[in-house]
Amino acid sequence: MSETPSYLGVPITRPKVAFFDFTACEGCQLQILNNEATLVDFLSLIEVVAFREAMTESSDDYDIALVEGSVTRADEVERLKTIRKNAKVLVALGSCACFGGVNQLKNRFDDQEWVKKEVYGDHPIETQRAQPLHEIVDVDMKIYGCPIKKEEVEKIVTNLVLGKSVKHPKYPVCMECKANDNICLYDLGEACLGPVTRAGCDAWCPGSRFGCWGCRGPADEANMDEMVNIMKERGFSYETMLDRLECFGGFAEFTSKLKDQMEQDKENG
Amino acid sequence: MKISCNINVHHLARVEGHGNIHIDIKDGEVTHAAWEVVETPRFFEAILSGKKWENAPWICGRICGICSIGHTLASIRAIENAFGIVPTEQTIKLRILLKHMETLQSHILHLYFLAAPDFLDVGSVFPLIKSHPGVVGMAARLKQLANDACDIVGGRRLHPTRTVVGGFTMLPKKTELLQLKKRLQASMDDLTETAGIFKSFTIPDFQRETEFVSLKGDGDYPFIGGDLISTDGVEMKEEDYLKMTNEYCVDQSTAKWARLSRESFAVGALARVNNNFKFLHPAAQELAESFGLKPVNHNPFMNNIAQLAECVHVTLDSIEIIKELIDSEWDDPRQPVKPKAGIGASAVEVPRGILYHSYEFDSEGRIIKSDCVIPTGQNHANIHLDLSDLARQYALEGRNDSEIRLLAEMLVRSYDPCISCSVH
Numbered sequence A: 001m002s003e004t005p006s007y008l009g010v011p012i013t014r015p016k017v018a019f020f021d022f023t024a025c026e027g028c029q030l031q032i033l034n035n036e037a038t039l040v041d042f043l044s045l046i047e048v049v050a051f052r053e054a055m056t057e058s059s060d061d062y063d064i065a066l067v068e069g070s071v072t073r074a075d076e077v078e079r080l081k082t083i084r085k086n087a088k089v090l091v092a093l094g095s096c097a098c099f100g101g102v103n104q105l106k107n108r109f110d111d112q113e114w115v116k117k118e119v120y121g122d123h124p125i126e127t128q129r130a131q132p133l134h135e136i137v138d139v140d141m142k143i144y145g146c147p148i149k150k151e152e153v154e155k156i157v158t159n160l161v162l163g164k165s166v167k168h169p170k171y172p173v174c175m176e177c178k179a180n181d182n183i184c185l186y187d188l189g190e191a192c193l194g195p196v197t198r199a200g201c202d203a204w205c206p207g208s209r210f211g212c213w214g215c216r217g218p219a220d221e222a223n224m225d226e227m228v229n230i231m232k233e234r235g236f237s238y239e240t241m242l243d244r245l246e247c248f249g250g251f252a253e254f255t256s257k258l259k260d261q262m263e264q265d266k267e268n269g
Numbered sequence B: 001m002k003i004s005c006n007i008n009v010h011h012l013a014r015v016e017g018h019g020n021i022h023i024d025i026k027d028g029e030v031t032h033a034a035w036e037v038v039e040t041p042r043f044f045e046a047i048l049s050g051k052k053w054e055n056a057p058w059i060c061g062r063i064c065g066i067c068s069i070g071h072t073l074a075s076i077r078a079i080e081n082a083f084g085i086v087p088t089e090q091t092i093k094l095r096i097l098l099k100h101m102e103t104l105q106s107h108i109l110h111l112y113f114l115a116a117p118d119f120l121d122v123g124s125v126f127p128l129i130k131s132h133p134g135v136v137g138m139a140a141r142l143k144q145l146a147n148d149a150c151d152i153v154g155g156r157r158l159h160p161t162r163t164v165v166g167g168f169t170m171l172p173k174k175t176e177l178l179q180l181k182k183r184l185q186a187s188m189d190d191l192t193e194t195a196g197i198f199k200s201f202t203i204p205d206f207q208r209e210t211e212f213v214s215l216k217g218d219g220d221y222p223f224i225g226g227d228l229i230s231t232d233g234v235e236m237k238e239e240d241y242l243k244m245t246n247e248y249c250v251d252q253s254t255a256k257w258a259r260l261s262r263e264s265f266a267v268g269a270l271a272r273v274n275n276n277f278k279f280l281h282p283a284a285q286e287l288a289e290s291f292g293l294k295p296v297n298h299n300p301f302m303n304n305i306a307q308l309a310e311c312v313h314v315t316l317d318s319i320e321i322i323k324e325l326i327d328s329e330w331d332d333p334r335q336p337v338k339p340k341a342g343i344g345a346s347a348v349e350v351p352r353g354i355l356y357h358s359y360e361f362d363s364e365g366r367i368i369k370s371d372c373v374i375p376t377g378q379n380h381a382n383i384h385l386d387l388s389d390l391a392r393q394y395a396l397e398g399r400n401d402s403e404i405r406l407l408a409e410m411l412v413r414s415y416d417p418c419i420s421c422s423v424h
């Protein structure tokens, strides 16, 4: 791969790319390796200089940092700030990095001491509220999903290399789902957040007859009140709505409103 | 000359998650050797508190990016055990097939991408793309086959979408299964060649007497549910897993440690082979024996070979399962679920060893208490103790510090640790 790579005959410089992981399952990084068919082509476009999960060598000289995971400890805050200083472009990779992911579910307990005790008993352990990257540093780009869709990452990184702008779909998962002629989960009596969740995953879950849990966060034109009405009409409880909406952290603003609404409804009987 | 050195490996590469190795040797004597786990905890057991049952498999799959299928299936089994749901034959077969393909995917990832570079004296698989294109191509082919199979059966290779309490949301097409069977049959050549490649590697000769824990085979090489067994002669029921794990906290690790009859024990492919060798497919037995792997083997580096033998086992077994599935009529994919109060525990063999999930439910199926005991968590103490023995042995043999450092790294990698999973 020493020859200068080109795209449509135009030579391009290979940016130095580094992968980093914070509090996460490392699944998003693995999705990159899971891309067996196109991995070699993809790797010819970039120069990987740090990828701890796959390589021993590591360098602080990189252009693009792909960062997975959320931040839950003081040392992670410092590490992230250093990465921000070194990188020209910092990309948040996956829902943990973009919204806190499933890790932020622990934030719903006001008492973090209880959270620690529930798992570690009296043994001392350090943790803080799970935070997405953008709460700590400037994030240049977000790649959504739990997990990320590998095709999308390759497309986005290729665009970055070519200096093309990257656009996420503004429309919801339902559009992709209908285009794929899937059976609607609501017709099967199941809940689905497809009407309000940002597309781009090609309706991954509904394609498997499994309702969407909103891992990519809200679409640009998400009508949340309408979503609640649909679910209420179909007999789903607030609890079911909340389980889905709060699962990955993308709907954080709306979930706190929904919790208030739940309380009000309770008071009104 | 007696060696003196300090070996410090910060955030060991080519393992999942964050761990450090420290070894101090003074005049040939090991004065300190430690395996530290510094991964940030995610508190899954607290997160689940108060959540309805259907959240558990979906959330718990996210404990691990490599064995999300194993976690999802362990979570589902614990819930089914609590609610008294018995899976149909068809569901059992599909789950085993799905698990087999995750095992294959994970073992190939470990053998080629994480372990092999050490034996070939490179820092990662990336330079091999140029120097050994045929080998990398083969690794990619095997991994892709396993991953495609997971997509077909589980809906998605990572964080599966079709696996639910009661069965599956949707079944694979028989034409897809037929195609898969052909690819599996063809892949046997690649596995044979893989064995040839590993034959050319020198597996370090290191032994430390160890207790090995796994599921106990009952006619089959076991993967999902059943009794628990150890090479020290302990036997337990699945629901008594707590007596098999005895977790405790230590200062050097954010993951809990475990013990049974001794100071530590090991789980994983080597533990499974050691306990259930006779149930391995004959071809897998033959492969193991050709590497001198027979029960009970106490060389942790042989976990690589045990994984290789399991690749052969799961591939051949999957071909049989697919034949049976194709020859039978499809049943309903999914049974209805009725929550009830109670506790359910499960034991499932995932790529890195035996995994336990357990939940206590209220009458509406809300989680009161949950517990997950992770394979790598059970291995940490054993890795820690192996490290000091290894340093001692190689210091005695007069190896230099860079050799000892590499062997220590290779030792940890042999366990194929999944550190973020072990901390969860």
Ligand code: SF4
Residues within 6 Å of the ligand: A024, A025, A026, A027, A028, A029, A068, A069, A093, A094, A095, A096, A097, A101, A102, A145, A146, A147, A148, B062, B065
């Ligand atoms: S976003 Fe999901 S897949 Fe990615 S690291 Fe987080 S939990 Fe894992």
Ligand code: SF4
Residues within 6 Å of the ligand: A173, A174, A175, A177, A178, A182, A183, A184, A185, A186, A192, A193, A194, A195, A203, A206, A211, A212
């Ligand atoms: S299944 Fe979900 S995403 Fe698909 S059309 Fe129905 S609501 Fe929309």
Ligand code: SF4
Residues within 6 Å of the ligand: A145, A146, A173, A197, A198, A201, A202, A203, A204, A205, A206, A211, A212, A213, A214, A215, A216, A217
């Ligand atoms: S369907 Fe929903 S939950 Fe599934 S991948 Fe797409 S956005 Fe995420």
Ligand SMILES: [Fe+2]
Residues within 6 Å of the ligand: B045, B371, B372, B373, B374, B424
């Ligand atoms: Fe645990």
